[in-house]
Amino acid sequence: MLLIIIELVLAVGIAFTNGAVEKHESIKEMMRDAVLHEENKINLFGLAVNPSLVAGFVVTAIILLFALIVRIFVIPRFKNVPGKFQLVLETWVGFFENLAKTNSPHSNGFLGAYIFATGTYVFTGTLFELFGVQVLTTEGHSISLPAPLADINGAIMMGCLSYLVILSGGIKNNKLRGVGLTLKEFSLPLSMSFRLFGALLSGMLVTELIYFTLGLSILLPVVVGVMFTLLHALIQAYVLTLLTAIFYGEVSEPPKPKEKKEKKSNKEKTDGTPAEAMQEA
Amino acid sequence: MILTGLPLNIDFQQILLHLANFAILFVGLYILLYKPVKDFMDKRTAHYKSLDDEANEKLANAKEVEEEYQNKLKAVDDEIEDKKKAASSELDSMRVEREKEAKENAEKILDDARKEAESVRANIINSASKDITDMVSQAAEKIFMSDDINKAYDVFLEDAERSVKDGK
Numbered sequence: 001m002l003l004i005i006i007e008l009v010l011a012v013g014i015a016f017t018n019g020a021v022e023k024h025e026s027i028k029e030m031m032r033d034a035v036l037h038e039e040n041k042i043n044l045f046g047l048a049v050n051p052s053l054v055a056g057f058v059v060t061a062i063i064l065l066f067a068l069i070v071r072i073f074v075i076p077r078f079k080n081v082p083g084k085f086q087l088v089l090e091t092w093v094g095f096f097e098n099l100a101k102t103n104s105p106h107s108n109g110f111l112g113a114y115i116f117a118t119g120t121y122v123f124t125g126t127l128f129e130l131f132g133v134q135v136l137t138t139e140g141h142s143i144s145l146p147a148p149l150a151d152i153n154g155a156i157m158m159g160c161l162s163y164l165v166i167l168s169g170g171i172k173n174n175k176l177r178g179v180g181l182t183l184k185e186f187s188l189p190l191s192m193s194f195r196l197f198g199a200l201l202s203g204m205l206v207t208e209l210i211y212f213t214l215g216l217s218i219l220l221p222v223v224v225g226v227m228f229t230l231l232h233a234l235i236q237a238y239v240l241t242l243l244t245a246i247f248y249g250e251v252s253e254p255p256k257p258k259e260k261k262e263k264k265s266n267k268e269k270t271d272g273t274p275a276e277a278m279q280e281a
Numbered sequence: 282m283i284l285t286g287l288p289l290n291i292d293f294q295q296i297l298l299h300l301a302n303f304a305i306l307f308v309g310l311y312i313l314l315y316k317p318v319k320d321f322m323d324k325r326t327a328h329y330k331s332l333d334d335e336a337n338e339k340l341a342n343a344k345e346v347e348e349e350y351q352n353k354l355k356a357v358d359d360e361i362e363d364k365k366k367a368a369s370s371e372l373d374s375m376r377v378e379r380e381k382e383a384k385e386n387a388e389k390i391l392d393d394a395r396k397e398a399e400s401v402r403a404n405i406i407n408s409a410s411k412d413i414t415d416m417v418s419q420a421a422e423k424i425f426m427s428d429d430i431n432k433a434y435d436v437f438l439e440d441a442e443r444s445v446k447d448g449k
Contacts, residue, residue: 035289036289036290037290038290047294049295049298050290050292050295053295053298053299053302056299056302056303057302060302060303060305060306060309063306063309063310064305064306064309064310064313067309067310067313067314068313070313070314071313071314071317075317075318075321078321080325080328089314089318090318090322093314093315093318093319093322094322097319112315112319113307113310113311113315113316114307116310116311116315117303117306117307117310117311117315120306120310121303121306148299151295151299152289152290152291153291153292153295153296153299154299156291156296157296157299157300157303158299158303160296161300161303
């Protein structure tokens with residue numbers, strides 16, 4: 001029901017605003033800029049930054065404001081038998097906590113909190129691009145803010161930070177062995193960063209392509225924009241947190257006791273030496 | 282910047298800004314949302330676990346009491362069984378004693394009856410010999426009273442023979 005209402009509102013918004021915004025660049029330029037962020041910069045306290053960074057700040061502010069309101073007005077009224085909103089909050093927290101516990105049973109306190117924040121940031125940040133918040137570039141053009149992680153810098157930060165968190169888990173639980181285990185997966189930060197960047201960027205590009213084509217921009221974005229964005233927001237949040245949890249669990253697992261030597265000695269005891277076998281024969 | 286000119290416009294300054302932004306978000310979310318909700322859930326879990334433990338403890342106590350009760354019932358059953366056996370053996374011994382008593386009584390009655398029969402017989406015999414004597418004396422009187430002495434002797438001899446034949 002809520003989804004239908006959102007879609008209707010967006011449909012009306014798109015219908016009324018379509019053509020109102022002057023397109024200052026071609027599709028080629030726009031897509032190139034979405035990948036490279038060379039043209040459209042935003043002035044942030046005198047610093048020219050990519051729009052995704054501003055989007056990241058806005059998303060953080062929104063999430064923290066929401067969390068503050070929940071902390072002040074909702075959490076003190078929590079009941080043992082939860083209501084609908086409490087249930088949503090508990091499911092949200094419980095999902096990441098369980099994900100951490102399942103994949104890293106030996107150490108998961110910090111991991112749970114980290115993947116909760118990561119998942120929330122990725123999900124909310126990806127949904128944020130749906131709202132098309134308009135800002136002015138340094139050149140005076142109006143652009144809509146993209147997802148914070150559709151920027152290569154944001155994705156690199158997230159991938160490398162996740163890798164550092166995994167490394168910290170290895171050091172905390174296995175000391176030098178943990179470092180070795182983590183460094184063994186040296187391609188992880190690169191793969192995590194570019195996977196995230198590629199996934200979010202491709203989603204954005206497909207949506208932009210559809211928006212750009214006039215014939216498709218009346219009703220189709222309502223389905224494509226909302227449904228696709230919702231879906232890949234969920235998937236990306238899940239994939240990143242799951243990967244982090246799995247690798248964290250792997251490097252923080254205590255070493256198994258060596259059984260090879262014992263097995264070998266047992267085998268010798270049961271089989272006897274070759275000379276004894278010859279004698280028996 | 283030293284690291285400008287990296288491919289894909291990678292900018293370390295912006296990466297650090299993204300990092301700072303996420304760090305703020307992480308700390309804020311942890312303090313405002315994750316920890317309070319998790320604490321509440323843990324507290325509730327502990328509460329229900331304590332209730333569950335309490336219920337289990339009560340159940341264990343109830344089972345213990347039930348077992349005790351069953352043991353007592355069994356003990357009572359055993360006691361009843363023992364008493365039944367004792368009563369049965371007592372009854373048997375009483376029956377045997379009664380039978381013995383009855384036999385003794387019967388023998389005594391029989392003895393008494395025999396003795397009484399003996400005495401009755403003796404009395405009958407005594408009275409019969411007295412009758413015979415009376416008859417003999419009457420016959421003798423009749424003979425002496427008659428004239429024919431020979432007849433008297435014959436009668437006397439016949440009586441005497443008869444009494445010898447009777448064994449008296």
